[in-house]
Structures are given as structure tokens and as C-alpha cells.
Amino acid sequence: MNATWMLNLYPQDWRMRYGDEFGAMLEQQDASFADLLDIAFGAVDAHLRPELSGAAPVRSTAPAFWRASAFWQRLLVVHAGLYVLGCIVLLLINLATTPTNLWFLYPLWGWGIALAVQSGLTFRWKGLFGADLATYLMLNVGLVAIDLTHGAAGWSIWPVASLGILLLAHGLLAFGNINLFQAHALLTALAGIELIVVGIVAGDLGIPLRTIPFALLLVGAHYLLRYRRANLFRVHLVAFVAGGALLALENLADGPPWWFVYPVVAWSVLVAAHAVVHARLVRFDDDSASGQVMASFTARSRTVQVSQQRHIQGLFVHAFLFGVGVIDLAVLNLLTTPRLPWMLWPAGAWAALLAAHAGFVFLPRHRLLGADLAGGVAGSLALLLIDATTPSGPWAIWPIMGWALLFTLHAALALAPRFRLLATHFTVGLVLSVELVIVDLITPGGPWFFWPVLGLNLLLVLHLALTAIFNTHARRWLRAF
């Protein structure tokens, strides 16, 4: 069989380099079916590795300014061109359908804001200040125009003023006139004044009274950190106590329900995590518990050791947070709905995440596979536990079987680099066969598993046979036996 037509399967660059000689070689022989398959695999390889064709890069005929522009600048030019085109198309549609109602301005305004953001990010001016300014102008010009054309009620003053305060602080910071703390304080002062004005206009001073103390608390914390060189954890602890007290006061003013417990509990978990790091319960030296775990890695390079040690320390912090978080959840569950154990769901999900983290840390050669395995096993156990303790079951078997199938696929791809396709087919086929039998047994009707399992395994045998015939490594491996 003449196989020269199969040259068409190869990429153009490859054909330009090898096509003539490859064709001449194919003309010299009758290609077998195995040869056709081999050529097809060769073509796939040539597409996957274009650099092997060694073709000289095609010289661009684009104008000089275009070739000199960076990718993001070219993208902006393309976007701007599309924007102009979009303007024309939408205008024509608008005029052709509802000429009295110029609705096309709204999508163009929204699209224009996106274009302004992109322009600011592409042509940086004083960091991100250019992007901030372009967005501010585009957004507020539109808002003021809408306000003026819809009764001129004057509401556009609020976004213009609020975002203007942000822009002012950003600008002073960007031009180096003030430092970060001063920008923060200025922003808080101007926003506070604006909130009081809003409260007076709206006849409700509740909003400024509730928000300004928190804003001042943040400014105070920033001041202590910047000018008093205060310890970060102590500042956090003070902010937690003061913030919790402010929340409790607000709640007391309103009366029940006592909602302040929820943010305080959530914040307490963060403070606890900070305390762990601050008290150096997780130490960054070789005498720590994580350093002892690292003893098993002593044969590895120092860089790898340090990196692994930091992974282990991160895991310890996560485990501590998990413990505090689960206790908090249990207390909340008992206080609110003692008959309904809803905390099992977040605790189970968190346990699976923690186990995945542990798998990631302790399988350094295959971190993602370790995370998949440990997270999947822990998640499956959590699901079985929840399934057993809730009345509407059993259902946990379904997500567990789904995970088992995906994990098998993941493991085969990660662990069998040489016979990747065959290993994937073999392991996934095997697990799927077992799962089909289980599904057949636990569902009414049947038995029907025989036919799909037979089909799956016949495909597997065919794949094995093809590999044994055509794969050089497989042939050598078989000969060894």
C-alpha cells in the first residue's frame, strides 16, 4: 500500500523540512497496517513537538509599530478596534429598530469602562493610579449623564464624591505626597464626613454611628503599627477586643437576636491562628516537631528540606485552626439548633481539606496525588459518617464511587509515565467494572452488569494486544519474560 498520502497528516513546517525525503522513502516500500499506524503516531508527535521541524520563523509583514508593541498593547489596540466596530453596529441597530430611544449608549458605556480599565493597566501611570483615574472618569461621566437626562435628581453626586475621595487618596499616595498611613487617615476622615452628611440628608445618623467607630479602630491599629512599632499580634488582639466590644454594643442597642456572636467567633479563630504563629508554637528551626519529621529527609538538599519544613509548619497551623474551628462550630451548633447536627457538614468538608493538605505535604514526590488520596479518603469517611447519622440515606456511595474513579485516573496518569494510556485504561476499566457490579447489586432490577463489564474488558484486551504488538518497550518487556 502506498502511504505517501499520509504526509498530509503532518504539519506544514515539518513537510517543508522533511516532506520530500519522507515521501521518497515511503515510495520505496509497501506500507503495512502497522506502518500506517506508526506514521499517524509520527504525525501526532510532529504536531505536539513543532520545534523539531526546525523551520525558520516566518518573517512578519506587519507594520513596524505593531511588531514593536508588546502583546498587551496589541491586545488593547484590537479591543479598541472592536469597541469602535461595536459602537457602529449597535448604533445602526438602535436607529433601525427604536430611533427615539437611544439604548445603545448603555452597553457602550459599560464596555467603555472595561476598555478604560484595560488602557490604565496597559499604559501604567504612577502604578495603578492611571487605571483608577480612567475608570473613575469613564464611570462617573456616564453616571452624571444618566442623572442629568433622567430628571437631574442629583443622586450622581454620591458616587462622584465617594469614588473621588478614594481617587484623591490614591493620587496623593501615588505622587509621593503622603505615606500609606496618612492616605488611610485622610480616606477615613473624608469618608466619615461624607457618611455624616448622608446621615443628615437621609435623617438617619445610625449609619455613620455604626461604621465610623470601626473605621477609627482600623486607623488606630495602623497608627500603632507604623509609629509605635507595636507588635502585630498585640495590635490584632486589642483590635479584636475593641471590635468585639463595639459589635456587642451595637447588638445590645438593637436587642435580640444576639447576632454579634457569629463574627466574634469567626474572628477568634483568626486570632487563635495568629497566636500560634506569634508564640512560635510552630518553630522554624530543626529542633521543632516539624524538624524531627524532617529527619527522614536528611539525604535531600538543604533547599528541599527547608521548603518541606515550611510545608509541615503550615500544616500544623492548619491543624490547630481546624481544632479551634470545629470546637467553635460545635458550640454554635449546640447553642442554636441542638437537635440538628449541621456542623457535621462544614467540619467534614474541613477535615477532608486538612487531610488533603497533609497528603500534599507528606507525599513530596507526588503532592497532588497525595492530596487527592488523603482528601478523598477523609472526605469519603466524613460522608459515610454523615450518611449514617442522618435519616435520608444511604447516598454516600455515589460521590465515593465518583471520587474513586477520578482518583484511579489521576494515579494512573501520575505513576505510569511509560505506558500512560494503557495504565489509565487498565485501572479505570477495572475500577469501573467493579463499580458497575456494585451499582447493579444495590439498585433494583438486573442483573445487567455482565454486558457493560464484558465490553469494557474486551476493549482492554484489545488495547493490551495492540500495545504488545506495536510498542517497542512493551515488546522488550514481554521478551524479558
Place this chain on the structure above:
Amino acid sequence: MDLGRFAEPALLILISLADGPKHGYAIMEDAREVANQKIGPGTLYAALARLEQRGLIEPVPSEDRRQPYRLTPSGAAALHDHLSTMRSLVTTGLDRLGAQ
């Protein structure tokens, strides 16, 4: 030579070119005779392209459509090193078998 699944065909190509330039079809025939191995056309050119990219072989100027290739000095050195390692392995293996 880290050529993945093309390591074995690449070795056969280098051995085939060790006694002089050859074109693709001649390399296939040589591999069949010397090593009783059939290299498919797609595999042959995938391996040739990798060897050429690494500078281990180079095309010889020719008027014929069938492009001959030859070993470069670095290709000859790489083949020599590889075969020396294999010879050492073979010697060790045979010695150990003989010692049983």
C-alpha cells in the same frame, strides 16, 4: 541521550550511521538486518528529527530526493560513550552469570 520512547530507535539509527551516511530507507533495512528490529517510518523520522535537533546527526548534501544523514563528531562521541556503558553492563552481567 534522553530521548524518551525514541531512545531505542535513535540508538539503532546512530549504530546504522556509524559505518557511513545512509538515507531513511537504508537505515530501516540496516536496523532490520543488524538488530532484527523494524523501525516504522513515523518513528524513524521522529527519532531522526530529535537527533538532528541535538546535533548528533546532520544531512549530507545530495541531489537525490532520498536525503542521506551522517554522524556528527558529537554524535559519534555520544554513541561511543553509550556503547561503552552498554559493554560494561554486558560484561558485568555475563561475569555474574558465569560466576553462578
